[in-house]
Amino acid sequence: MSHRLLETADIPGYLRDHGHWDGSGEVAVHEVSDGNLNRVFIATGAGWSLAVKQALPWVRVAGPSWPLSPARADAEARAYRAVAAVAPETIPVVHGYDPADYVLVMEDMSDLRVLRTVLNEGGGYGGASDAIGLFVARLSFATSDFGMTSAERKALLAESVNPELCKITEDVVLSEPYLEHEHNHWHPDLADLAAAYRADAALRTEIAELRHLFMSGAQALLHGDLHTGSIIVGNRAGAEVVRVFDPEFSYVGPIGFDLGLYWGNLVAAESRARVLGAVGEHAGQLARSWAAFETEFRRLWPQRADTFFDDAYLDRFLRRVWADSLGFAGAELIRRIIGYAHLTDLDSLPDATAARHALLVGRELVLRRAELATPADVAALVDDLAGP
Ligand code: SR1
Ligand code: MG
Known part of the structure; x- marks a missing residue:
């Protein structure tokens, strides 16, 4: 009914x-x-x-x-x-x-402003990246096999399935941009890259791996759509406020998907800022969100429900989350430029210069996620692809 x-x-x-x-x-x-x-x-x-x-x-x-x-x-x-x-x-x-x-x-949060809008108008991040790192760490630790008993986790998995929304992501984020599909569209000046990405076998295999991770990597409860349009910021009674909203895509998936969506949107904002002659904050913000995430996750680690997971395993796990996040950041960039749902950050600009830069960064993040070891490596990549 x-x-x-x-x-x-x-x-x-x-x-x-x-x-x-x-x-x-x-x-x-x-x-x-x-x-x-x-x-x-x-x-x-x-x-x-x-x-x-x-x-x-x-x-x-x-x-x-x-x-x-x-x-x-x-x-x-x-x-x-x-x-x-x-x-x-x-x-x-x-x-x-x-x-x-x-x-x-x-x-009612209409006294606050969507982070994407603030950035599009040339504003700054304030403490948003610290808040996002903390948000992801707290939610993911509490709903992972570290923060829950084995039985609690099985119950969480059973009650948190979200098949239709996951299928949207599997389609519009993690496959359609690499296929001929009626949903896809792009700026005419990007037709060369859209065709090249569809024909790029190495890129497709890496996207297939990320897609499979999204489908099977049940690490923790996610927000599921953590882009800068899902974050609202402002000031109340003299104190900075950052709120995350719209978690309807939430399901139990790979932690790097949440961080990665945020990072992809940081890069899009950076590409926009650069063509407008401003200094973007991407590099510092990526580093801040990762540091906030890692610091909080490590702080919570002694509370883990299962101590068979040792400290060396934590290091390994966080390295994987880092690399997964970079891969999902790249996929987010690509789909936002040649897929179904685009970004005002890039589509409101007079030409495709910024979108081309972001699209190029996206591919490298996907392909090189295992070798980009630090936020400084990512910053260097974003700089290199911006040209002289
Ligand atoms: C059909 S939904 C397209 C996109 O909008 C949502 O905000 C998600 O990002 C989804 O991928
Ligand atoms: Mg939404």
Whole structure:
């Protein structure tokens, strides 16, 4: 049975009927849907405001021709619960989840700004990279075989499957850009690279490995779509605020997928900044997010549930996470330039110079992820491909 789809006029009644508003005074509602999949409304009353997010039975930007189960909202609610247990300051306050109509009622964050928008306008990262490193470390450690008993982990695996959203990623991120597919599109000046990448056997094999890792590498609960459009930043009462939102792609997968998506988006922002004559912060931000992640993961390590995993294994595990992250960063860059869902960072520029740079960096990150050992190595690669 299909669920009730909310329109702007339905929101006050919905909030009253579900105990989020006592029915007194006026309520103003406006729609702020921005992401590819869902609808979001902001309801404002006297002295209060709330965000109402509903999953549609299709991909919002494509419409009913691309059906998609609204059960993705269950995955989002589950992810918020998992993060709330270990890093509540990194996510919005969730006031309630209604599984019958796939509605999340959350803290209104419209006083904050999406990190991608801030960067596109020439702003800086503030403490976003430290917060992202901490977010990934806390969530991934707590939901890994290090942070849970074997039995708890099996239960987590069983309850966290998110097949339709995973299939979207397997398709639009980790295969379609390397095939002829109607979803793909690119700037005409990049037709040479799009064709070359489709014909590149070495690249395809490496992407196949990353795709298989995404499908089978059940290391920890992920956000699953941790790009700079899933991060909101600002200042409240004189304190910096960074919040991660939109975890509807959450499932148990390889930790490097979350870090990698963030890193790919750092590179895209860097490519944009350079063509606009600004100094990008990519290198420092990648180093900061990795340091925050590694420091927190190592801090938590003595709490591991299974001490057969020794310190030498931790070193090896983190090296793998590093290399996986670089590979996924490269795949994210490539799909955002020649695949289905593009980035305003690059598409809003007058030509394809920045996109070409990011596309070239993407390929090298995928192919050379095992040999790029440090953030400085990645910074050198980004510099080298920018030309003189
Ligand atoms: C059809 S969804 C395309 C993209 O939008 C989401 O934000 C994810 O990044 C997904 O890959
Ligand atoms: Mg999203």
